[in-house]
Amino acid sequence: MGSAKQEKKDNFSGNIIGEVIRSSSTDFETQCYELYKFPPLGSLVTSDDENPVIGIVSHSVTESMDPSRTPRPRGPGLDNVKSIYDDSPQLNNLLTSRFTSITVGYTKDSSIVMKLSPFPPRILSPTRICNDSELNEFSSNFDFVSRLLNPSIGSSDDVLAAFLDIASGLKPDPEQYLIEIGKEIASLLPGQMRRVNLILRNACK
Amino acid sequence: MSLDLNSTSQQIQNMSKNISARETDRLKRIETAVAAANDFDLKSYEIVRQNLAELGRTTTSIKDSPSKTFFTPDLPKNIIVAAVDGSHIDVDRHLAAQCFLINIGSCLIKYGDDPYAELATRPTLYATDENMVIKSADNRTQKIQGSVLGIKRHIEELKELAKLINDIPKETPSCLFLDGTLFPVGMSIFPQFVRDQFYDDIKETMTFLLTESSHRKMSVAAYISYPSHSDIVESLRMLICDDIAGTGICGGCVEGVKDRDIFYKLLGPDQRSPVFVRKTTPGHNNIACDIGFFYVKAGNEIVRIEMPYWSVEDNDIIELTHGTSLDQSKRGPGYPTVLIEAHEQAIVTTADRESFVELVELSLNANGLSTPTSQKNISKRLRNI
Amino acid sequence: MNSEERFEQLKKNVNSDEGWSGIIVGGSLSDGLDVRLSADSSIESVKVGRLVTIQGKSHKFFGQVSDVILDSSDSNLSAHSEEISNGMMSEVAIGTAAYGLIKIQPKLSLDTDDISSNPQAAKTVPPHFSTVAASTHADIEMIFGKEAPGKFWIGSPLDMETKLCLDINELTKRSNGVFGKSGTGKTFLTRLLLAGILQSEKAANLVFDMHSEYGWQGYSETANHQVKGLKQLFPSKVAIFSLDEDHSKRRGLTPDYVVKIGYKEVEPEDIEILRESLNLSPQAADAAHSLFRHYGKNWLLEFLDISGTEAFNSLSGQLNVNQGALSTLHRRLREFRRFEFMDTTSVHDSVNQILRYLDRGINVVLEFGKYGRDTDAYILVANLLTRRIYDRYAEYKERSLSGIGDEPIPLVITIEEAHKYLTPELANQTIFGTIAREMRKYNVTILIVDQRPSQIDEEVMSQLGTKLVCLLDNNRDVDSVLSGVSGQRKLRSVLSSLDSRQQALLFGHALPMPVEIRVRDYGTAESYKSLGFVDTKSKKGKHQIDQDKSDLFGKNT
Numbered sequence A: 001m002g003s004a005k006q007e008k009k010d011n012f013s014g015n016i017i018g019e020v021i022r023s024s025s026t027d028f029e030t031q032c033y034e035l036y037k038f039p040p041l042g043s044l045v046t047s048d049d050e051n052p053v054i055g056i057v058s059h060s061v062t063e064s065m066d067p068s069r070t071p072r073p074r075g076p077g078l079d080n081v082k083s084i085y086d087d088s089p090q091l092n093n094l095l096t097s098r099f100t101s102i103t104v105g106y107t108k109d110s111s112i113v114m115k116l117s118p119f120p121p122r123i124l125s126p127t128r129i130c131n132d133s134e135l136n137e138f139s140s141n142f143d144f145v146s147r148l149l150n151p152s153i154g155s156s157d158d159v160l161a162a163f164l165d166i167a168s169g170l171k172p173d174p175e176q177y178l179i180e181i182g183k184e185i186a187s188l189l190p191g192q193m194r195r196v197n198l199i200l201r202n203a204c205k
Numbered sequence B: 001m002s003l004d005l006n007s008t009s010q011q012i013q014n015m016s017k018n019i020s021a022r023e024t025d026r027l028k029r030i031e032t033a034v035a036a037a038n039d040f041d042l043k044s045y046e047i048v049r050q051n052l053a054e055l056g057r058t059t060t061s062i063k064d065s066p067s068k069t070f071f072t073p074d075l076p077k078n079i080i081v082a083a084v085d086g087s088h089i090d091v092d093r094h095l096a097a098q099c100f101l102i103n104i105g106s107c108l109i110k111y112g113d114d115p116y117a118e119l120a121t122r123p124t125l126y127a128t129d130e131n132m133v134i135k136s137a138d139n140r141t142q143k144i145q146g147s148v149l150g151i152k153r154h155i156e157e158l159k160e161l162a163k164l165i166n167d168i169p170k171e172t173p174s175c176l177f178l179d180g181t182l183f184p185v186g187m188s189i190f191p192q193f194v195r196d197q198f199y200d201d202i203k204e205t206m207t208f209l210l211t212e213s214s215h216r217k218m219s220v221a222a223y224i225s226y227p228s229h230s231d232i233v234e235s236l237r238m239l240i241c242d243d244i245a246g247t248g249i250c251g252g253c254v255e256g257v258k259d260r261d262i263f264y265k266l267l268g269p270d271q272r273s274p275v276f277v278r279k280t281t282p283g284h285n286n287i288a289c290d291i292g293f294f295y296v297k298a299g300n301e302i303v304r305i306e307m308p309y310w311s312v313e314d315n316d317i318i319e320l321t322h323g324t325s326l327d328q329s330k331r332g333p334g335y336p337t338v339l340i341e342a343h344e345q346a347i348v349t350t351a352d353r354e355s356f357v358e359l360v361e362l363s364l365n366a367n368g369l370s371t372p373t374s375q376k377n378i379s380k381r382l383r384n385i
Numbered sequence C: 001m002n003s004e005e006r007f008e009q010l011k012k013n014v015n016s017d018e019g020w021s022g023i024i025v026g027g028s029l030s031d032g033l034d035v036r037l038s039a040d041s042s043i044e045s046v047k048v049g050r051l052v053t054i055q056g057k058s059h060k061f062f063g064q065v066s067d068v069i070l071d072s073s074d075s076n077l078s079a080h081s082e083e084i085s086n087g088m089m090s091e092v093a094i095g096t097a098a099y100g101l102i103k104i105q106p107k108l109s110l111d112t113d114d115i116s117s118n119p120q121a122a123k124t125v126p127p128h129f130s131t132v133a134a135s136t137h138a139d140i141e142m143i144f145g146k147e148a149p150g151k152f153w154i155g156s157p158l159d160m161e162t163k164l165c166l167d168i169n170e171l172t173k174r175s176n177g178v179f180g181k182s183g184t185g186k187t188f189l190t191r192l193l194l195a196g197i198l199q200s201e202k203a204a205n206l207v208f209d210m211h212s213e214y215g216w217q218g219y220s221e222t223a224n225h226q227v228k229g230l231k232q233l234f235p236s237k238v239a240i241f242s243l244d245e246d247h248s249k250r251r252g253l254t255p256d257y258v259v260k261i262g263y264k265e266v267e268p269e270d271i272e273i274l275r276e277s278l279n280l281s282p283q284a285a286d287a288a289h290s291l292f293r294h295y296g297k298n299w300l301l302e303f304l305d306i307s308g309t310e311a312f313n314s315l316s317g318q319l320n321v322n323q324g325a326l327s328t329l330h331r332r333l334r335e336f337r338r339f340e341f342m343d344t345t346s347v348h349d350s351v352n353q354i355l356r357y358l359d360r361g362i363n364v365v366l367e368f369g370k371y372g373r374d375t376d377a378y379i380l381v382a383n384l385l386t387r388r389i390y391d392r393y394a395e396y397k398e399r400s401l402s403g404i405g406d407e408p409i410p411l412v413i414t415i416e417e418a419h420k421y422l423t424p425e426l427a428n429q430t431i432f433g434t435i436a437r438e439m440r441k442y443n444v445t446i447l448i449v450d451q452r453p454s455q456i457d458e459e460v461m462s463q464l465g466t467k468l469v470c471l472l473d474n475n476r477d478v479d480s481v482l483s484g485v486s487g488q489r490k491l492r493s494v495l496s497s498l499d500s501r502q503q504a505l506l507f508g509h510a511l512p513m514p515v516e517i518r519v520r521d522y523g524t525a526e527s528y529k530s531l532g533f534v535d536t537k538s539k540k541g542k543h544q545i546d547q548d549k550s551d552l553f554g555k556n557t
Helices: A004-012 A081-087 A132-139 A144-148 A156-170 A173-188 A193-201 B005-038 B042-054 B147-167 B192-214 B230-239 B260-264 B310-314 B315-331 B335-344 B350-366 B377-382 C003-013 C087-093 C135-146 C184-202 C245-250 C268-273 C282-295 C298-305 C307-318 C323-338 C350-359 C370-373 C375-401 C430-438 C460-463 C477-480 C490-496 C524-530 C542-553
Strands: A017-025 A027-032 A044-047 A053-063 A094-107 A112-113 A124-131 B061-062 B079-089 B100-111 B116-126 B133-135 B141-144 B175-179 B219-227 B277-278 B293-297 B301-308 C021-028 C032-037 C051-055 C059-072 C098-111 C131-134 C151-157 C166-169 C178-179 C204-209 C217-219 C226-228 C238-242 C363-367 C411-416 C444-450 C466-469 C503-508 C515-519
Touching: A017 A094, A027 A053, A027 C245, A044 A132, A044 A156, A094 A144, A132 A156, A144 A156, A144 A173, A144 C524, A156 A173, A156 A193, A173 A193, A173 C087, A193 C087, B005 B230, B005 B260, B042 B061, B042 B230, B061 B230, B079 B147, B079 B315, B079 B335, B079 C430, B100 B147, B100 B335, B116 B335, B133 B192, B133 C032, B147 B175, B147 B192, B175 B315, B192 B219, B192 B301, B192 B310, B219 B315, B230 B260, B230 B277, B260 B293, B277 B301, B293 B310, B293 B315, B301 B310, B301 B350, B301 C282, B310 B315, B315 B335, C021 C098, C021 C245, C032 C059, C051 C098, C051 C135, C059 C135, C059 C490, C131 C466, C135 C166, C151 C184, C151 C524, C178 C184, C178 C477, C184 C217, C184 C411, C184 C444, C184 C515, C204 C375, C238 C350, C238 C503, C245 C370, C268 C282, C268 C375, C282 C298, C282 C307, C282 C323, C298 C323, C307 C323, C350 C363, C350 C375, C363 C444, C370 C375, C370 C444, C411 C430, C430 C444, C430 C460, C460 C477
Parallel strands: B079 B175, B175 B219, C178 C444, C178 C466, C204 C363, C204 C411, C238 C363, C411 C444
Antiparallel strands: A017 A027, A017 A124, A027 A094, A044 A053, A044 A124, A053 A094, A094 A112, B061 B277, B079 B100, B100 B116, B133 B141, B219 B301, B277 B293, B293 B301, C021 C032, C021 C131, C032 C098, C051 C059, C051 C131, C059 C098, C151 C166, C151 C515, C217 C226, C466 C503, C503 C515
């Protein structure tokens, strides 16, 4: 097991951080190769196979691989988390970091389509963090906003805010970008200016 | 109808009353044994041992008084601890295919600089005639199942433990742990050819370990929690029992007293006993049977650590074993971390067992084989009313 | 469509001059249309009164902004105003949750499938989501026509630099009115209107120029300088008559004719309309008729010659008129003696002279000089002359109808201070009331220039074809001006929001729809030129002289 993992670590190119372990039309879950090596909330990721599906990280979880075994506190008296992991290196093997990405589009003929993919990513497809140019291209079209505001997605506003925080940082004028997309959000949330305000406030660093 | 707890509870209460009544006697006998340990006379013991050896009886070699205690040594900063554990799915005669599965889990943890852990599990299916049966030269056969499979699994664990050495750098001190006794017990009931086969396997592995330990600082330890051995108590009895001394009839001087009972009294926290050696043949080393062992007080319990006979000559290795066992037990907590993780890797749950059966049947069906299964097996799976 | 394309699309819909556009989201023909401004519109650039064009499916609609509203789709907006008003959020909210809403009153519609059709009064509304933008120059020309003979550039719609034209032909078919508080630019507007009528050659003007400001040099209160009169701009087309030759001469003008009125020309009707300004009782006014019957044509002079209580007593007896009334009348009419333009010569030629000019298409401006300050003189003269001219026109017209002679050129008579003699009591008796009511029966119409329209007879007001109204702030004046006009409520708000200078609301027959304008400039060299004035003296301006010098001698000399 350990050696297989090592192999994957060595092989992944660029930003591949894990593999899809659960997949549906609306979202997919990726297990990270390394504990805690998941992308920040709101990151744009894509499955790296022949039908790349684009998602925004909406939920991350680190927990025991075996649901029947729960972590045991090591304290009190230990103030340094790193020393705990040094002291119990097996924790890296017993815990797992996973993240769920809301499907916001897919790539077809090397262009981005802002719709649910006709096919969810295949299990064990590598998951890759999108690079800046991909993120820039994706965030220039506002069609993804309505997907993220879907009430079926938990804490979707925060996910959207986190995404905007990342995406706006790449724009020449982040504030202008937030204003423009803010108008899009406002038009999708009529009568909810307070909510729009909260999203934008959270999107500002 | 499930267990009638009402009725059972009544019987349990009776049992407890009974035990409680006997407990006072037992405590008295423990006191006797502890006193014997404190009064232990090495010379007297050696004489008794010699006499018994002449009668062909093996006894425990005691070089230090059992009441002697040893403190915890310091452990090296960089150390690798590894362990294996195993479980198996026995042959199910209700199943269409005759096979068994041994699942060996292993865990290797590096402490110190650049700490890491490696967890692995290696299942092996035994389904062919050759590897499901032990054959003698004269074509006698023994099916591997039940208690034979238990021994087989123990040997596979040892083999796996030996393999872990490949993942351990030579320069790093290491301690390999096995859960339970170092060598399988209960082989005496098997036919000679079966025992021979097993001993050969064990010998091969142990020889390898012996070779390895000659050029690296490595200990092999079997960790027995709550041991029910009474080797030392037996040795003490030789010195105090009227029956043995020929001075009278034994009045049950130390009857029912276990080694753990006396060492619980003798050892302070983290302390260990001297190392004792148990050999099958006096004056001769048997690599597949002979062990050294000591008791250590880990937390609130006495643990028995067994080692290959060659380790007892090397005080560094004894100290490494003592220290690592204690450290691991504290990390557990209560039981060595490395063994816990190996066990977790090896464990085969009920759900796993069911999945295994389904996989076997699916596979058979896929290959065009019908899977007649016994009615009992079906009824176990479909719990209708 | 991605956001950038959408943004481009929006930009296209915005009339780039104005910086706003919108789409129709509701409303009605009667209450006006609700137009939501696009997100990138600046609400501050939308002004009430602005003409807008709405692109319907098969029709283009034209209307006017009647209200500008700040609306929001979030009922809680005001509750969270503090957090939302901060920085970025306010920009986000503007155009989305908080947006500008404007009310548009649809006025005209034009069938876009039929190019030859003219704008019609809007009888329906454009569909939802039709785009609305400020009308372009082309739109304005489509509605009001291009500047051309008979189409006179009177000014520009508010906030636009487009020439808005009046149809002079339509205008002169009826009597018209120019109203406004004093000092709001009535005179300038009137002067322009007269120039327009003059230029069109569709009609001739006769102006009773009370304050001597139309014919020869007026005075601009805003620019604080003299402005040219009609005679100066169109010397060959304007004749100036004067009642006060000295006054004219002092201003460097030699009048074409000095008007004299003979006492014999004064008729009892002329006294009747002076009743109010002379403060005469009805009996006293009636006495004039008795006197006329008694003395004949020379009644006024003979009456004024009477003196002494006995003479009055006997006359009172003869005429069976109350002596008090008689003596009051005598006292009042004695004032006429102050009028130097009146003399005892039996018949004067003034009416013929005026008609002679008018017949040739030459416009006549009668300056009152010092008598302009005397309302009695003004009313007397204007009424007296008009009555006679009207009679002659009636004669001409009837002759032409019988096939004898040409139809007389339409005549527009401009009168001021009409509220003093077109009151409900007097309107029926004055010739002006008759003209106003008759429309153009005898090719004569009047142009009323007045500051108190509420005092003018309702019926006269209602007969006015086109009204050009500057700022009015008296409610009764506003009511009287707007009476009988549809969309009064909206026009009222427009009227009260006019600037006090150079702005006017125009409505009536000469325009397809009411419109607020900034009155065309008058008084600058450029404005004279645009009216067709050719500077025969070709006097070079100082700037031009400087330029010539530098051309000749090089710079820095």
